[in-house]
Amino acid sequence: xxxxxxxxxxxxxxxxxxxxxxxxxxxxxxxxxxxxxxxxxxxxxxxxxxxxxxxxxxxxxxxxxxxxxxxxxxxxxxxxxxxxxxxxxxxxxxxxxxxxxxxxxxxxxxxxxxxxxxxxxxxxxxxxxxxxxxxxxxxxxxxxxxxxxxxxxxxxxxxxxxxxxxxxxxxxxxxxxxxxxxxxxxxxxxxxxxxxxxxxxxxxxxxxxxxxxxxxxxxxxxxxxxxxxxxxxxxxxxxxxxxxxxxxxxxxxxxxxxxxxxxxxxxxxxxxxxxxxxxxxxxxx
Amino acid sequence: xxxxxxxxxxxxxxxxxxxxxxxxxxxxxxxxxxxxxxxxxxxxxxxxxxxxxxxxxxxxxxxxxxxxxxxxxxxxxx
Numbered sequence: 001x002x003x004x005x006x007x008x009x010x011x012x013x014x015x016x017x018x019x020x021x022x023x024x025x026x027x028x029x030x031x032x033x034x035x036x037x038x039x040x041x042x043x044x045x046x047x048x049x050x051x052x053x054x055x056x057x058x059x060x061x062x063x064x065x066x067x068x069x070x071x072x073x074x075x076x077x078x079x080x081x082x083x084x085x086x087x088x089x090x091x092x093x094x095x096x097x098x099x100x101x102x103x104x105x106x107x108x109x110x111x112x113x114x115x116x117x118x119x120x121x122x123x124x125x126x127x128x129x130x131x132x133x134x135x136x137x138x139x140x141x142x143x144x145x146x147x148x149x150x151x152x153x154x155x156x157x158x159x160x161x162x163x164x165x166x167x168x169x170x171x172x173x174x175x176x177x178x179x180x181x182x183x184x185x186x187x188x189x190x191x192x193x194x195x196x197x198x199x200x201x202x203x204x205x206x207x208x209x210x211x212x213x214x215x216x217x218x219x220x221x222x223x224x225x226x227x228x229x230x231x232x233x234x235x236x237x238x239x240x241x242x243x244x245x246x247x248x249x250x251x252x253x254x255x256x257x258x259x260x261x262x263x264x265x266x267x268x269x270x271x272x273x274x275x276x277x278x279x280x281x282x283x284x285x
Numbered sequence: 286x287x288x289x290x291x292x293x294x295x296x297x298x299x300x301x302x303x304x305x306x307x308x309x310x311x312x313x314x315x316x317x318x319x320x321x322x323x324x325x326x327x328x329x330x331x332x333x334x335x336x337x338x339x340x341x342x343x344x345x346x347x348x349x350x351x352x353x354x355x356x357x358x359x360x361x362x363x
Contacts, residue, residue: 071315073314156329
């Protein structure tokens with residue numbers, strides 16, 4: 001539970017990839033998805049704002065989010081809303097090999113976002129201040145969260161609203177200067193996990209915890225005993241300009257998806273089963 | 286300081302959380318439309334209410350869409 005970031009520990013998960021408009025980082029994003037089943041992408045609001053579409057282009061980008069966008073009244077909130085959707089659709093279109101305008105962002109009953117009709121990939125979105133973060137996975141579920149590393153949490157007494165009893169004991173045993181960093185790490189991990197499972201803060205953060213940094217990260221019960229196993233991967237990374245990002249990935253055991261192309265909608269086993277049921281020879285043209 | 290008055294409640298939230306809240310118009314702004322609003326601020330609001338002697342269940346706060354609705358809960362739970 002020290003400063004975030006122990007990239008050599010735990011199952012592999014590629015470091016977040018920085019993207020800029022017109023940049024050439026998308027190949028790395030595709031490589032991460034092919035290699036790890038997961039890719040983390042981030043961008044700066046200041047880089048995206050100058051290139052966001054307007055008029056019909058904006059309406060096309062937002063799709064069903066257009067109505068929600070119109071309800072927003074504050075310019076900063078609107079700007080971040082547009083930029084985050086643009087980054088999400090650009091990232092998804094890069095790995096799905098599709099046009100961003102063809103992707104439709106939808107929301108589940110708990111507000112969890114997904115790409116309608118593209119269940120080969122799960123997505124998560126986070127933004128804080130100037131940083132926008134997107135997580136993509138073909139493994140199963142993903143949740144991501146970003147926060148400023150120096151955001152005041154410990155001194156403002158939020159620890160007892162964030163930590164399990166076990167985490168509180170560990171935190172109190174740490175040198176004072178390290179406690180806020182540790183709490184920010186725990187916060188982003190909990191946010192990422194709760195987003196991945198679609199619970200948000202309905203699942204109280206004092207009811208589940210994480211162990212210290214420097215070893216494989218697992219969900220723990222309030223007393224510090226193991227809560228989940230190897231099916232979950234958690235990682236925390238420092239990124240530029242003093243930010244911390246965490247990712248929680250649930251591996252449903254499907255194995256690596258070899259082809260995430262948007263047209264790859266049907267599982268081949270499923271196609272074979274249907275073909276067999278229809279009494280057709282799959283090799284007959 | 287009691288939070289029974291909506292104006293006092295809004296000022297307290299604005300000052301303690303450091304948010305740009307127009308008073309009194311901000312009472313009806315959707316929480317997601319408040320600049321700087323995020324889930325950590327929701328938790329800070331929980332802490333603020335507790336320090337002020339108000340114990341509103343978190344699951345009720347999660348359902349609130351505006352600060353006016355939060356204030357209604359504050360009065361409801363006392």
